[in-house]
Amino acid sequence: DAKTTQPNSMESNEEEPVHLPCNHSTISGTDYIHWYRQLPSQGPEYVIHGLTSNVNNRMASLAIAEDRKSSTLILHRATLRDAAVYYCILRAIMNYGGSQGNLIFGKGTKLSVKP
Amino acid sequence: DTEVTQTPKHLVMGMTNKKSLKCEQHMGHRAMYWYKQKAKKPPELMFVYSYEKLSINESVPSRFSPECPNSSLLNLHLHALQPEDSALYLCASSRIGRGPRGGNTIYFGEGSWLTVV
Numbered sequence: 001d002a003k004t005t006q007p008n009s010m011e012s013n014e015e016e017p018v019h020l021p022c023n024h025s026t027i028s029g030t031d032y033i034h035w036y037r038q039l040p041s042q043g044p045e046y047v048i049h050g051l052t053s054n055v056n057n058r059m060a061s062l063a064i065a066e067d068r069k070s071s072t073l074i075l076h077r078a079t080l081r082d083a084a085v086y087y088c089i090l091r092a093i094m095n096y097g098g099s100q101g102n103l104i105f106g107k108g109t110k111l112s113v114k115p
Numbered sequence: 116d117t118e119v120t121q122t123p124k125h126l127v128m129g130m131t132n133k134k135s136l137k138c139e140q141h142m143g144h145r146a147m148y149w150y151k152q153k154a155k156k157p158p159e160l161m162f163v164y165s166y167e168k169l170s171i172n173e174s175v176p177s178r179f180s181p182e183c184p185n186s187s188l189l190n191l192h193l194h195a196l197q198p199e200d201s202a203l204y205l206c207a208s209s210r211i212g213r214g215p216r217g218g219n220t221i222y223f224g225e226g227s228w229l230t231v232v
Contacts, residue, residue: 036221043119043205043223044158087157091219102148102171103207103221105157 004088009110012078020073020109022088027068031090034103035062035073039084044105047073047086083113118142119224121206127230130196136227138189138206147189148221149181150205158205164189165211196231203228 005023012018035047048062055062061074087108119140150158163171164183180192209221
């Protein structure tokens with residue numbers, strides 16, 4: 001699986017936007033960019049995913065570089081509840097039953113939100 | 116709220132005990148997963164079941180024995196564990212194949228905290 005690189009930690013102030021970067025220079029054409037987050041003492045939860053175009057949903061926005069070698073997760077107004085570890089994961093959606101397509105977590109970015 | 120339910124939430128077991136972790140989902144998903152997560156580390160994939168058949172075993176020691184009795188249930192049988200096996204065990208499920216916009220969301224339970232003494 002292609003690797004991703006994220007900062008170990010970031011800080012944000014409440015009510016301000018947060019931009020979480022992810023580098024994935026070895027991304028392949030079949031890799032989707034997924035973001036999951038894990039709040040303290042909970043299982044990971046899906047945030048957003050994309051392939052080439054920028055994506056928006058109720059939780060966040062995903063900005064994907066034109067060459068797809070990096071992406072940025074954008075939280076438009078951080079709240080205290082957004083304090084979590086954010087994982088950027090490349091995932092090839094191919095035939096199930098093989099190692100491709102499974103969610104392999106990197107180290108992630110620990111986001112702290114200050115009131 | 117998660118739609119993947121794991122029991123028990125906490126388990127303490129001795130090294131000679133046999134215990135099981137249970138996972139249930141009713142979303143009609145045909146792929147189910149076990150992950151292990153140590154403190155301050157990312158989750159690590161252990162097993163993948165597709166259509167109730169074991170498709171991936173990430174070189175997990177045999178003291179961990181998964182079982183998928185039907186499409187809604189996933190068990191992890193534990194026997195002769197070591198203290199270093201103490202961790203959060205996460206169950207997850209997903210549909211098989213492409214979902215909306217090519218994605219395929221994996222849904223996680225809240226995990227079972229295991230302590231081996």
